[in-house]
Amino acid sequence: MSMRPSGPGEIPAETVRVARAAFAKGSLAIRVRDELGPMFRDEDFADLFASRGRPAWSPAGLALVSVLQFVDGLTDRQAAEAVRARIDFKYALGLELGDPGFDFSVLSEFRDRLAGADGGRRVMDGVLVAAREKGLLKSAGRARTDSTHILSSARQLNWLELVAETLRSALNALAQAAPGWLAEAAEPDWFRHYATRAEESRFPKGRARRDEVGLRIGRDGMRLLEEVFATVAPHRLRALDEVEILRQVWVQHFHMVEGEVARRDPKDRPPGMMRLVTPYDREARGSVKRDIMWDGYKVHLTEICEADAPNLITNVATTVATVSDSVMSQSIHAGLADRDCLPGEHWVDAGYPTATQVLAARTEHGVALHGPMAANTSAQSAGPYGLDAFTVDWDQQQVACPGGVTTTQWYPRTDSKGLAVIRVRFRHSECRPCPHRHECVGSATGQRREIMLRHREEHEIIRHSRAEQQTDAWKDRYKIRAGVEGSISQAVGRCGLRRSRYRGLTKTSLQHQLTGAAINLARIDAHLTGTPRARTRTSHFAALCPAEMTLDGAQAGTE
Template identity: 45%
Template sequence: MSVQPQPWPDPDPQIAAAIGAMYAGRREVPLAVRVRDRFGELFADGEFSVAFGQRGKPGWSPGRLALVTVLQKAENLTDRQAAEAVRTDLAWKYALGLDLQDPGFDHSVLSEFRSRVVAHGLEEKVLDLLLARLVEQGIVGAGGKQRTDSTHVISAVRDLSQLDLAGETVRAALEALVCAAPHWVEQVIDVPSWSRRYGDRVPGWHPPASKAKRARLAVDYGQDGFALLTAVHAPASPTWLRDLPAVQVLRRVLVQIYTRTVSGSGREVVKRREAKVDGLPPGQRRVTSPYDIDARRSVKGDTLWNGFKIHISETCQATAPAASGDNAVARPDRHGAVRPNLVTNVTTTDATVADNAMLDTVHQVLQRRGLLPGEHYLDSGYASAELIVGSVKRFGVVLVTPMLSDQTRQGRAKEGFATHDFRIDWQGREVVCPAGQTSTTWSPCRQGGLAKTVVVFSPTVCGPCPLRPKCTTSKLERRQLTLHPQEMHEALKSARAQQETDEWKHDYAIRAGVEGTIHQATTVTGIRRARYHGLKKTHLDHVYSAVALNLIRLDAWWNGHPLDRTRTSHLARLNLSLVA
């Protein structure tokens, strides 16, 4: 398929006249029409030309396919429904510059478009282009306030037990080998017997009733898998069979679930791994499905899921109390306008990645787009002393986030002497306890890759101290402290003091609005359930969902629909109207 970048055609006059007649008066035009009128050619073909060849059969405009995909997300349509909308919906034809007789395209074109975009690393192109246009129009920019939060994303594959995973992985590899080399397969296995076990997908909903039968079946799956790998790697087998993705996944899963040893009699022994005896791979490396090797299991609070995690960043504005004093409304900016809250970045990771590990990545992307905030509102999952100091130094971004309390035993219990009760002399490299005793050792070290200092008091002064029950219960009869570097320690102490003030709590309330954004993205675009396999395609889906969300919000703003107060009862609304 080839693409010669060309400007988008102007809307067909007949369609424009029909749209004008249909939406005359006070009726609001559809989103697709509004986007074309406001932005014109939003996604130029040239921005996607690297993903398409210069020779071959002419293909559909990639820029217009990008807009189709965004509108598809805005209306939560399938590929078939989106292709049908291109053929029949006048608003879509207007936005794409198609005439009435244009037949559109087959729905499979959208799948091929997504695959090409992912293969050439263009997943974020549409969000980059939209935000660049909004920067030009002065709707978004650097500085100001932004907020970020994450939520879980369930993968598009079955959730498998370890037993089901073993059997289904063997079946998936066997299916791939039969498709690639059927004659080779019939030479190396007993097709009828294997077909009885692997002819259909592994029926995980009714495994063998007894524990012994399940253990026997697990060993059978392992032996079959190793036998298949041995046959693939035999000298007489075609070497290219080893490179089949399903075969590579089989190798990983077998190592993850089984151990294979040779007994004293020379017999091969295959058994399932035991965590305490044989060890298990770390969670971030553990495959959970042969059909999506990027999906991972994770838990957060009461939520246990298999899949991914999405981090959403959006602009936000300071709030002021409403007339009734019960609700908060957005304050106008310095130009007197209340601008829409727009998504500035989405980042997709596997489910095991901690929130605080992604904050630098989020800031780097925002810096590339020229949209770094002055203040970044986050929940405690993103917070650490290192990030508070590092974000200001590297990006000039102030983090507004609640810090966890002192994690020493005394700090958690809020009784006894916590770290903040000790006086630290950073220049003299010593610490004085509440009883007036001085530490004996000051030992710089690294813990978890971070610089720390371990301070220890002598048992000779801690042992007879009358305050020792409030200070330490160590059997060594001495107190030990682990300190961050001075700058981080003081930043952490200051942050914990600030978050206790009413002013900080009122300011931090703005962060809660990102929960509404996640709810809107889930309701409108379905971001909590992955549509595709793999991390890259899931991220592509999230990026197009973010663009769709931005266009929906811009459309509401253009039409004069202000941000509504959420979670407000009808009685409270009546009270607000009477006050107004």
């Protein structure tokens, strides 16, 4: 398909007249068009279309429809029907009342084009640019970020279902690609075991019998792989995605022991960032956060938080589920910098700030990253002989202990996490005569004290942050971060953020960009109509709690 760029144009007079009559108090789509004007241009998406072919429906219009679709939680069919039938949609798109719109399948094709070119960012940027031009985006103040888990579009599988479905998926793909070859290679029992979905199978309840079924599936899958990779098999079968997924899952869960297929021990399996959890979403990963276990992805939402402007979402970052929050700050700040939305203060929860991230935010972007710094949990972290009791002379590269002994044994090293550290050692002759050696070293058999330091700037950041976070002033300022959890709740409840609509990281990321744009339109509309922000919900019983007593304290007192 090709694109013939056209200007935004004026809204037809008859569409304006009917929309004003039908929506005397206005609607979100009408108010957003009146306030922000055309947010997208066809030229912004010109690279997604060929120069020849049948002209496509306006990509600028499709971008707006995609955002309004997420605002109202519509399916593709419902969104296409809204373009044909809803007057406020026609008003926002600048269409004639008799415009027939487009077939619903056009939206899916358009998303494929957007996903392949990171087009979701263009859509979200279009909303932010329009908001900035109208003075609704103020990005130099404060921002806050939080993450939440995203379930894969594929159903979560237990181990037996995973291996059975992986094998069944490969058999279906081979049956379509080479039915004659598979009919000869397949064992008779395979038709009985793998013709229907694993969820419809009645697996045994006993542990021993379930293990037997798992080994039987393992042997069948190994036999199929041997047939596919035999020299007489068609080479094109090895290139099938389902066959490659089968091979990866079998490598991760089975191995050969004395010529027999055996299940791998959990310690012998690859880490979670590599391990497949379903044959139907190759990029989904399993992860755990506190008491939540899920297969899928993770999304990070960043929003501005100023009292006199709508709290617009300025960055959306999607990762696989196993990526830690502690490595995301630099990526988030880079995305904010690209949009010219860097805040002066960035408030996050305890999962994000590390000394490295705080230092990078300050030096590279001029952002003050605030969040609870993880406490030192080592055995020698506190007390009269804790790390803070040692005096560090960074210029002379020496450290003095509380007893007045100074050491110059200063060794730059790398710790187990790959971080640059400094190991400082005291000599045996210095520690042995000390009357406080056992308290300081922390072991009855210890001979000398060793301490581990981060480099100077990071060390000072950690000490300053931990001290500041104990003050009431900082705790009062930190309350602002909690508001971002309301944004996640809004995205989950209004736009279905919790579960991915699509398969794969690229399309899931597109969904989240469109969700961010949709939430921004909803918040701009709420700002225009003066709708107050929702307050934190408090039950009637909780409201009776005395001011000097918190719920946590009341619960703790009963234990």
